Amino acid sequence: MPSEHRLHPSSVLFALAAALKAFALPALLLFVTSGRSSPGPSNGGWGPARWMNRWIPGNVEIENWQFWILLFLIPATIAALVRYFTFRLRYEGTELVIRSGILFRNERHVPYGRIQNLDAVRNVFHRLLGVAEVRVETGGGKAPEATISVLHETVFEEMRRRVFAGRAGVVQEDQEQSAEPSAPPGDVETRTLLYLPVRELLLNGLLENRGLILIGAAYGALWEAGLFRGVWDQFASGLYGPGLVRDTVRTVVGGNLPSFGRIVILLLGIGGLLLVVRVLSMAYSFLRLHEFRLTRAGDDLRTEYGLLTRVTTTVPLKRVQSLAMRQTPLQRLVDRMSIRVETAGGQGSQQDGQRKQPREWLAPIIRTSAVPALVGEVLPGLELEGLDWQPLHRRAFSRAVKPALVLASVSALPFVYWFGWAGLAVLSITVPWLVTLTWFHIRYTRWAISEDVLAFRSGWLWRQCTVVPTTKIQVVGRAESPFDRRAAMAGIRVDTAGSASPVHRISIPYLARETAAALHERLALQTAQTTFRW
Amino acid sequence: MESGTDTIADGTSRRLDPRWITVQRIGGSIFIAVLGFGSFVAVISMWVASGMLALGLLLVPLWLVLIGALGWQLLRWPAIAYRHTSYRVDEDGLEIQRGVYWRTITTVPRSRIQHTDVSQGPLERRYGLGTLVVYTAGTHHSQVSLSGLEFTVAQAIRVHLLPRDQGDAV
Numbered sequence: 001m002p003s004e005h006r007l008h009p010s011s012v013l014f015a016l017a018a019a020l021k022a023f024a025l026p027a028l029l030l031f032v033t034s035g036r037s038s039p040g041p042s043n044g045g046w047g048p049a050r051w052m053n054r055w056i057p058g059n060v061e062i063e064n065w066q067f068w069i070l071l072f073l074i075p076a077t078i079a080a081l082v083r084y085f086t087f088r089l090r091y092e093g094t095e096l097v098i099r100s101g102i103l104f105r106n107e108r109h110v111p112y113g114r115i116q117n118l119d120a121v122r123n124v125f126h127r128l129l130g131v132a133e134v135r136v137e138t139g140g141g142k143a144p145e146a147t148i149s150v151l152h153e154t155v156f157e158e159m160r161r162r163v164f165a166g167r168a169g170v171v172q173e174d175q176e177q178s179a180e181p182s183a184p185p186g187d188v189e190t191r192t193l194l195y196l197p198v199r200e201l202l203l204n205g206l207l208e209n210r211g212l213i214l215i216g217a218a219y220g221a222l223w224e225a226g227l228f229r230g231v232w233d234q235f236a237s238g239l240y241g242p243g244l245v246r247d248t249v250r251t252v253v254g255g256n257l258p259s260f261g262r263i264v265i266l267l268l269g270i271g272g273l274l275l276v277v278r279v280l281s282m283a284y285s286f287l288r289l290h291e292f293r294l295t296r297a298g299d300d301l302r303t304e305y306g307l308l309t310r311v312t313t314t315v316p317l318k319r320v321q322s323l324a325m326r327q328t329p330l331q332r333l334v335d336r337m338s339i340r341v342e343t344a345g346g347q348g349s350q351q352d353g354q355r356k357q358p359r360e361w362l363a364p365i366i367r368t369s370a371v372p373a374l375v376g377e378v379l380p381g382l383e384l385e386g387l388d389w390q391p392l393h394r395r396a397f398s399r400a401v402k403p404a405l406v407l408a409s410v411s412a413l414p415f416v417y418w419f420g421w422a423g424l425a426v427l428s429i430t431v432p433w434l435v436t437l438t439w440f441h442i443r444y445t446r447w448a449i450s451e452d453v454l455a456f457r458s459g460w461l462w463r464q465c466t467v468v469p470t471t472k473i474q475v476v477g478r479a480e481s482p483f484d485r486r487a488a489m490a491g492i493r494v495d496t497a498g499s500a501s502p503v504h505r506i507s508i509p510y511l512a513r514e515t516a517a518a519l520h521e522r523l524a525l526q527t528a529q530t531t532f533r534w
Numbered sequence: 535m536e537s538g539t540d541t542i543a544d545g546t547s548r549r550l551d552p553r554w555i556t557v558q559r560i561g562g563s564i565f566i567a568v569l570g571f572g573s574f575v576a577v578i579s580m581w582v583a584s585g586m587l588a589l590g591l592l593l594v595p596l597w598l599v600l601i602g603a604l605g606w607q608l609l610r611w612p613a614i615a616y617r618h619t620s621y622r623v624d625e626d627g628l629e630i631q632r633g634v635y636w637r638t639i640t641t642v643p644r645s646r647i648q649h650t651d652v653s654q655g656p657l658e659r660r661y662g663l664g665t666l667v668v669y670t671a672g673t674h675h676s677q678v679s680l681s682g683l684e685f686t687v688a689q690a691i692r693v694h695l696l697p698r699d700q701g702d703a704v
Contacts, residue, residue, distance in 0.1 A: 095696070106653040111697050114648045138648040138669070145649060145669070344671065474646045474672030480637040495672035505674075520639065528626030528643035532671065 005089040008131045008152045015080035015149065016073070017125075023072045089148070089155075091162050096136065098146055110145060112166030114138045120156050132156045189297070193377055194363050194370070196292040204365040205285030206278055207330045214280045289364055296377060301341075303361060313360055318533060319343045321472045321498045322506075323362075323378055325371065325465040332463070337371060339363045341378065342498035379453065379469060387448035387455055393489055396510035397442045404434040437461075447508045447519075454494060454523065456506045466506055470526045471533070472496050478520045480513075490516035494523065542690045545624035547631070553661040554682030555612040560657055562608030570601045621680055623691055628668065630680055642678050644695050646670045652688045664688035668695065 088099040096110045120132040131150040138145045151159070196204070251262075290307035301315045320341045327337040339362040363374065375382055393399075408430040415423030440460035448455045454473065457465035475495040484490055490513050494506040511519070577597045581590035614634055622629040627644040631637070651667040658664060664685035669677050683691070 101653075104653060104655045105659070106651055108649060108651045109692060109696075110649040113697055138671075474642075474670040475675035475678065476641045476643075477675065478639040480633075482635045485637070493674075495670075495675045497671040498673055520641065524626065524629075524641040524643065527641075528645060531645050 003090065005151070005155050005158075007084050007087045007148070008129070008150050008155075009084070010129050010131055011150045012077075012080045012084050014125070014131075014133070015083065016076060018149075019073060019076035019080075023069065087148075089151075089159075091159075094166050096159070096163065098148070108146065110136060110138060112163045115163055118160055118163055126150060134159065191296050192293060193296055193301075193374060194292070194294040194366060196289060196365065198286065200365055201286050201289050201292070202282045203334065203336070204289065205282030207328065207334070207336065207365070208281060208285060209278065210281045210284045212277055212281075214284055215277065285364075292361075292364065294362060301362070301378070305361075315341060315343055315360055317378065320378060320469075321496045322466055322468045323375065324467075327368075327463045329461045331365070335368045336365050337368055338365055339371070339374065342496070344497040375467070379467065382450075382453060382467065384455070384465070384467070387450055387453075389446040389448045389455075389457075390515075392442055392445055392508075392510045393487075393512050393515075395487060396445075396489075397439055399483065399487055399489070399510055400442055401435060401438050404438045405431065408434050442510070449519065449522065451526075454506060456508055468494060468496055468506055470523070471530045473523065473527045474532070476520055476523045476527060478516055484510075488513045492516055492519055492523070542687065543623045543625060543694045545622060547620045547622045549620055550616060550682035551663055551684045551687070552616070553663060553684075555616050557657050557661050557663060557682070558612035558615075559609055562612070563605075566601065566605045566608055570605075573597060573601065616682075619682070621683075623694060628678075628680075628691065628695060630678065640675065640678055642668055642670060642675075644697070646672075647695055647697070650692050650695060652685075652692055654685065658685075666691055 082102055083100065086100050086102055086105075090097050090099075092109075094112050096112065096115070098108045098110070100106055115136060115138055117135070117137040119135040119137070121135065122132050126132055129150075130153050132153055133147065133149040134151050134156050136146040136148070287307045289305045292305040293303070295302045295304075299317045301317060302312065303315075304310065304312045321344050322342045324340045324342065325337055326340075331337055341360055341362050343360065362378070366374065372384060375384060408427060411430060412424060412427050415426045417423070437460065441458070444460045444463065445458040447457075452471075453467050453469050455465065455467045457463065473494050474497060477493040477495070478490050479493060480490045489510055491507065491509040492511060493508075496506075508519075574597065577593050581593055615632070618634045618637070619630075619632040621631070625644075627642050627647075629639060629641045631639045648669045648671055650669065652664050653667065654664045658681075662685050663681070664683055664687075665679055665681040666683055666688040667677055667679040680688075
């Protein structure tokens with residue numbers, strides 16, 4: 001019946017070699033430093049080695065660096081031995097079962113159907129000994145779910161056979177699925193969904209304001225090159241340098257009005273700087289997104305852009321985990337927004353050698369009127385405006401305004417410290433501002449659920465909207481803080497695969513407790529009834 | 535085995551094994567013993583180094599109070615946390631409810647579970663408990679763990695959470 005496999009005995013050696021490799025640099029450093037501090041090979045000098053030598057019988061003398069390596073290696077050796085003696089691998093029905101540990105025992109079950117990658121790494125030494133380091137990867141994680149170092153090759157072959165036999169049906173179906181759209185690579189029709197002309201690129205640069213990044217980069221580069229000193233000196237000693245600013249500030253603080261000419265020069269300077277930043281930003285946008293083209297070929301979305309570095313990415317539609325739209329106040333002024341998609345960390349797609357990013361532009365800038373068509377392309381049948389958008393709890397504002405007020409009073413503290421009680425005057429600006437902000441933020445924050453998607457949008461000045469297909473939801477959570485409980489509210493959180501820091505997580509706060517419970521139940525049910533496909 | 539999994543997956547809310555409280559308390563005691571010893575040595579050596587009698591009269595009671603309060607809290611807390619922790623297994627997956635002040639309910643659908651661990655530390659083994667960890671492809675909840683289950687129960691839940699839809703619907 002279930003036969004058990006162990007690690008190959010040489011795994012202890014490989015584990016030690018890995019430990020040595022990890023300590024190679026520190027050991028080298030220690031070697032160098034201890035060589036300096038104790039020039040004679042056997043005088044013992046200072047440090048732990050002297051103490052150690054007292055206890056070692058015979059005329060074996062060790063040096064400090066040897067002691068440190070020993071100290072590092074002992075735990076590594078013990079760990080390697082424990083691993084070797086406790087590791088058990090067996091095949092049970094449709095699963096791979098891995099047991100390990102003495103004190104802390106663990107038994108991991110990996111269903112064959114969930115295994116995405118089964119890799120064997122064989123370097124020269126592995127090949128010499130006829131063994132392999134096996135990596136078993138299932139979804140999601142950045143690191144392999146199990147790194148088995150090392151197995152005898154025959155054991156690996158058996159594992160591969162069993163795993164692929166176990167998931168044969170699955171794989172076949174998967175291939176059918178993916179074969180159908182991408183089978184004849186030649187005849188797939190390619191449609192351009194979005195093309196950005198130069199005008200839009202410049203507009204994007206103007207709105208996005210990446211100029212400061214460029215200035216920062218230039219600053220860094222100049223600093224590195226040592227050129228900065230010269231440039232800065234020239235700039236600072238010049239008449240229009242910070243000396244002017246400093247003098248003006250002094251005059252104003254002194255209670256006098258600076259001369260008219262000065263004000264003009266200063267304003268011109270600031271205006272000029274802002275202009276330069278914007279122009280740089282436009283140039284950056286032009287270079288980076290040059291000839292941006294989003295096309296659809298079969299069931300894949302492709303983006304291509306860049307003048308100097310031409311970037312090409314492919315996003316299979318079924319890999320889209322979520323869709324995020326964003327609109328800054330400036331973008332709203334000219335009726336534009338930006339759209340990104342998140343894809344799952346690419347299992348299996350790495351073989352194409354394509355640049356893989358968890359977050360990808362769909363449209364860095366797009367007319368608001370063109371958004372519904374594009375969204376419908378990515379998530380067929382979805383009409384954002386047709387969704388049943390629900391507001392937050394009616395008392396959400398009175399909840400949300402409290403932290404805002406706390407923030408306002410805390411930020412007033414430094415002013416009180418500097419200016420005495422007169423500093424409280426700052427509250428007359430911050431309080432109305434924060435209250436307004438909160439009011440509109442709550443008003444514009446909405447959520448919607450349909451048969452296929454969960455959508456969440458938030459923000460007033462900076463608006464964001466995230467849409468997650470329910471088939472891509474991994475875990476549904478409901479949270480109640482003590483404040484929530486007092487107000488009979490709760491929040492809903494939804495976890496999806498994708499980058500570790502999504503721009504805009506679906507985390508819906510301030511829902512009535514019953515609403516949250518109903519939404520939770522519905523999401524859990526919808527998620528449970530669908531299967532997740534990468 | 536099949537009957538065992540059916541009885542666990544009945545969709546009713548269950549408490550953890552009460553022995554979990556004991557295990558948590560022992561763990562807390564070990565922690566407080568180590569911390570107490572370390573901080574005691576630090577306090578005494580500070581006192582000796584300063585050479586001021588008055589400082590010791592201030593520090594030692596302060597140390598006693600802090601360690602005592604922490605120790606008391608660590609002994610008291612597991613029973614409170616126990617009352618606020620429950621789990622539910624049904625056909626669709628696993629639901630865990632926990633948190634005394636900040637309460638959360640986490641639902642992991644069975645169809646999203648990638649693989650599972652059942653682990654046992656030395657203390658847990660002594661009391662016949664185990665920890666179930668389920669892994670999903672998510673980012674923030676890429677692993678959801680539930681400790682304080684009776685070891686056999688943890689295994690039964692694991693067996694139940696196995697993907698059933700092997701050949702067809704994946």
